[in-house]
Amino acid sequence: MEALIYQKGLRNKTAARHFYNYLNFLDPAGVSFRAINYGFDDGKMIPLNPQEQAHCFRLALYNHLVVASGVDLKGKRVLETAVGRGAGASYIARHFRPKSIHGIDISERSIEFDRDYYHISGLTFSAGDAEGIGFAPNSFDAVLDVESFHYYPHPERAIAEAYRALDKEGYYLVADMVPAGQIKGFMEGLKAPGFRLAKDPEDITENVVRSLQNEADQKEVAINNQVPLLLRPLFQVFAGQPGTFFYNELQAKRLCYLNVVLQK
Numbered sequence: 260m261e262a263l264i265y266q267k268g269l270r271n272k273t274a275a276r277h278f279y280n281y282l283n284f285l286d287p288a289g290v291s292f293r294a295i296n297y298g299f300d301d302g303k304m305i306p307l308n309p310q311e312q313a314h315c316f317r318l319a320l321y322n323h324l325v326v327a328s329g330v331d332l333k334g335k336r337v338l339e340t341a342v343g344r345g346a347g348a349s350y351i352a353r354h355f356r357p358k359s360i361h362g363i364d365i366s367e368r369s370i371e372f373d374r375d376y377y378h379i380s381g382l383t384f385s386a387g388d389a390e391g392i393g394f395a396p397n398s399f400d401a402v403l404d405v406e407s408f409h410y411y412p413h414p415e416r417a418i419a420e421a422y423r424a425l426d427k428e429g430y431y432l433v434a435d436m437v438p439a440g441q442i443k444g445f446m447e448g449l450k451a452p453g454f455r456l457a458k459d460p461e462d463i464t465e466n467v468v469r470s471l472q473n474e475a476d477q478k479e480v481a482i483n484n485q486v487p488l489l490l491r492p493l494f495q496v497f498a499g500q501p502g503t504f505f506y507n508e509l510q511a512k513r514l515c516y517l518n519v520v521l522q523k
């Protein structure tokens with residue numbers, strides 16, 4: 260059942276929009292469900308402000324994506340597609356000092372949250388679809404997309420849009436889970452509009468599984484405190500709790516978590 264949801268059911272924009280709008284209803288202050296990606300643990304600490312500590316592993320995934328890419332975001336114009344509740348974008352704004360970072364998301368409630376919650380110079384948000392972002396060509400030096408590709412019904416449109424919005428030699432940084440048997444097609448799809456690989460894709464599955472283990476107790480408390488009883492099993496699956504579908508697939512490496520860095 261979960262496998263079917265992953266393969267087919269997630270790629271529905273209306274369902275994604277409602278699910279993430281509902282998350283804002285469940286956790287209006289963004290206490291538990293703010294950084295809504297899986298985490299990264301390589302045993303190293305990253306620089307964090309006190310308000311970022313609760314999400315240390317999830318922010319470490321953003322940190323690693325940027326640091327390992329070798330791309331210097333300082334003074335750059337950055338777009339994050341599927342920015343969610345802004346934890347990653349705000350982390351990048353604080354720690355990597357881009358000139359600007361704009362986040363878009365299909366969930367308008369998440370964007371309302373982001374606009375209310377973050378007051379950081381250069382960090383802005385708008386509701387929008389990654390498959391049709393609508394920015395003028397050559398508007399950005401880097402586009403980031405974290406853990407959202409598996410929601411797009413037409414990922415090729417999101418890739419083409421990122422390519423169009425990027426300036427010459429701009430970077431596209433993508434992190435997501437891909438079924439092991441589909442990696443070749445995923446990589447070909449990413450390169451299709453004319454991107455070249457800036458470095459070999461990095462498989463961070465083991466680091467992600469370790470962070471899911473580390474965060475399991477914290478997530479259990481959050482789910483029990485903030486999610487209605489009947490929905491808790493579903494949230495446990497999405498949260499990657501040990502013993503549930505995504506965790507098992509990642510642990511068995513049937514699902515691989517990849518970091519990919521492309522250049523226009």
Ligand SMILES: C[S@@+](CC[C@H](N)C(=O)[O-])C[C@H]1O[C@@H](n2cnc3c(N)ncnc32)[C@H](O)[C@@H]1O
Pocket residue numbers: 272275276279293294295296297340341342343344345346347363364365366369387388389390404405406407410411
């Ligand atoms: C797992 S969350 C990741 C959010 C954020 N990147 C993070 O790591 O915290 C997936 C996000 O994708 C967004 N999303 C799904 N389909 C989208 C689309 N077509 N365009 C823009 N955002 C989309 C959802 O609303 C949700 O915020």
